[in-house]
Each structure stands twice: as structure tokens, then as C-alpha cells.
Amino acid sequence: MAESESVITQEMKDAIGVESKPTVYSIEKNAVMRFAQAIGDTNPIFTNEDEASKTPYKGMIAPPTFLRSMQHVSTGEDEGRIKSPYPANVDGGSEWEYFEPIRVGDTITSTTYLADVHERQGGKFGNMLIMIRETKYINQNNKTVALQRTTGISYQPQD
Amino acid sequence: MNQTYFEDVEVGSDLPTLRKDPTPQQLVKYAGASGDFYQIHYDVEYANNNGLPGIILHGALKNAFLGQLMTDYIGHHGSLKKLSCQYRGMDVPGTPVFAKGTVVKKYVENGENLVECEIWLENHEGQKTTPGYAIVSLPEKS
Numbered sequence: 001m002a003e004s005e006s007v008i009t010q011e012m013k014d015a016i017g018v019e020s021k022p023t024v025y026s027i028e029k030n031a032v033m034r035f036a037q038a039i040g041d042t043n044p045i046f047t048n049e050d051e052a053s054k055t056p057y058k059g060m061i062a063p064p065t066f067l068r069s070m071q072h073v074s075t076g077e078d079e080g081r082i083k084s085p086y087p088a089n090v091d092g093g094s095e096w097e098y099f100e101p102i103r104v105g106d107t108i109t110s111t112t113y114l115a116d117v118h119e120r121q122g123g124k125f126g127n128m129l130i131m132i133r134e135t136k137y138i139n140q141n142n143k144t145v146a147l148q149r150t151t152g153i154s155y156q157p158q159d
Numbered sequence: 160m161n162q163t164y165f166e167d168v169e170v171g172s173d174l175p176t177l178r179k180d181p182t183p184q185q186l187v188k189y190a191g192a193s194g195d196f197y198q199i200h201y202d203v204e205y206a207n208n209n210g211l212p213g214i215i216l217h218g219a220l221k222n223a224f225l226g227q228l229m230t231d232y233i234g235h236h237g238s239l240k241k242l243s244c245q246y247r248g249m250d251v252p253g254t255p256v257f258a259k260g261t262v263v264k265k266y267v268e269n270g271e272n273l274v275e276c277e278i279w280l281e282n283h284e285g286q287k288t289t290p291g292y293a294i295v296s297l298p299e300k301s
Binding site (some may be wrong): 031037039040041043044056057063064065068069088089090091092093094095098101125151155158 | 160179185188189191192193194195197208209210217218219220222223224226227229230231235236238239240241242243244245246291
């Protein structure tokens with residue numbers, strides 16, 4: 001297969017390392033419970049306020065991947081976000097580092113930046129554009145609660 | 160809930176397997192709870208038009224299953240430090256998936272009792288679709 005032209009634009013290269021506008025999100029009890037229920041996790045620290053209050057956490061906390069849902073509620077989600085020219089997306093992977101529990105009642109501010117962009121030709125989905133993004137989550141006490149590194153893969157669906 | 164203690168952890172031992180039976184309904188519930196409404200997770204025609212054989216599990220849902228594997232393992236007195244996975248293979252609703260893990264290392268660093276685990280999600284044919292690793296901190300008995 002002939003090598004096709006790169007779809008990486010100067011705009012994408014310029015976006016590397018540039019932090020997004022912050023997204024602010026309240027960790028609400030019912031949202032945490034609904035998330036735990038959706039993933040099928042009955043751990044009382046995520047689902048039961050009374051039980052959770054008797055644990056070392058002394059209250060409800062969010063499951064480790066709950067912060068992921070912040071990425072979809074921001075009204076300015078796509079504002080200034082670099083888009084792939086390919087219409088189809090798959091998730092490549094995720095890497096989390098945790099520093100503090102995410103508590104019900106917390107206010108979390110997240111910022112994201114594009115860490116790397118590269119291409120792979122002739123992969124499982126044909127030509128793929130791979131974007132690595134890093135997100136930092138900070139609580140109302142100005143403590144970093146988590147860092148997340150995600151791999152987004154986009155591609156042109158084949159007929 | 161069971162509590163795992165650092166003293167009892169043996170390198171090479173397996174974590175208790177977590178079985179999940181995802182259904183199309185669970186994918187819709189996850190879409191609603193997470194806000195990820197990408198159609199490949201609930202619209203078969205849309206998925207087919209994207210070159211997929213049918214609807215597939217959200218990568219983030221698989222990530223959540225692996226998260227539960229670890230939070231079940233560490234109990235209420237342990238803490239999760241790192242959780243990482245790669246979505247190498249697609250998983251489909253209607254067949255079970257199994258979150259599994261093995262302890263690969265235990266050590267003390269900066270006064271913390273750390274345990275590193277190789278973790279993965281396996282489909283009903285035994286293929287590891289989602290390999291990863293986790294690092295946790297565990298309490299001592301004494």
C-alpha cells in the first residue's frame with residue numbers, strides 16, 4: 001500500500017502542550033451512585049452513605065474512573081479542542097495516577113492538554129491518527145487528586 | 160468487605176477474579192452515567208458503518224471493571240495509586256468478561272506498603288483484550 005500524506009496539521013503541532021480552559025464539576029452523590037450502579041459495583045463506599053461513613057473514608061467517594069465522566073459534561077467541551085479529520089474514533093487506553101480520594105461534595109477542576117500526536121499507517125483500521133492527552137484533576141483544596149493519560153485513535157472507516 | 164493486608168500478599172498470587180456480564184442495557188446505563196453517548200456503544204447500524212461487527216463495550220467501562228477489581232482487592236483500608244490499561248481487543252455485550260490480576264511485586268517506598276499487579280480483562284474465549292497494571296498501597300495487620 002502506498003504511503004498516504006500525513007493528516008497532521010501545523011495546528012495540531014501547535015496545540016501540543018497547550019492547556020485547555022478548565023472544566024469545573026461537582027461530585028454529586030446521585031451521580032456517583034448512578035455510575036456505580038451502571039458499572040455494577042456494589043461497594044458501599046460508592047453506593048451507601050451510612051455504610052461509607054463507618055469506613056476510613058468517613059463518607060462516600062467516587063469509583064476510580066468516575067472522573068472520566070467530567071469530559072462529557074463540559075459545555076465548552078469542544079471549544080479549542082483539536083479535531084481529527086477522521087470521523088471514527090476508538091479508545092486506545094488510559095493511565096491513571098491517584099493522589100487523594102475523590103469525595104462526594106468535592107468540586108473538581110480539570111485541565112487537559114495534547115501531549116503527543118502521531119500516525120500509524122495500515123493498522124487494524126487502515127490509517128490511524130493517534131492523540132495522547134493528559135488531564136489533571138484538582139480539588140477545592142487545590143490538591144491534585146488525579147492525573148490521567150489517554151490514547152485516542154481515529155480512523156477513516158473502510159467500505 | 161474483606162481486607163487484604165500487606166503481610167499476606169505473595170508475589171505470584173492471583174487476585175480474586177471479577178466476572179461481569181455486560182448487556183446492551185448496561186452499555187446504555189454506562190452511557191447515561193458517564194455522559195459518553197458515542198453511538199458505537201448502542202446503535203448497531205452506526206457501529207457497522209464504522210467498520211465494527213456490532214456494538215462494543217466502552218473502553219472506559221472496561222477500565223471501570225478493572226478499577227473495581229482493584230478496589231475490591233484493596234478493601235476500605237487500602238488505596239489505589241495507579242491504574243493503567245490498553246484497549247487491544249474489542250469486547251461485545253452478551254458474553255461474559257473476566258477481570259483478573261496477578262501480584263508481580265511488593266515493596267516499601269516512602270513508608271508505604273506497595274503492591275504492583277499485572278491486570279487484564281479476558282473474554283469468554285480466554286483472550287486478554289485489555290491488559291494493564293495497577294499499583295496499590297495496603298495496610299499492615301500490626
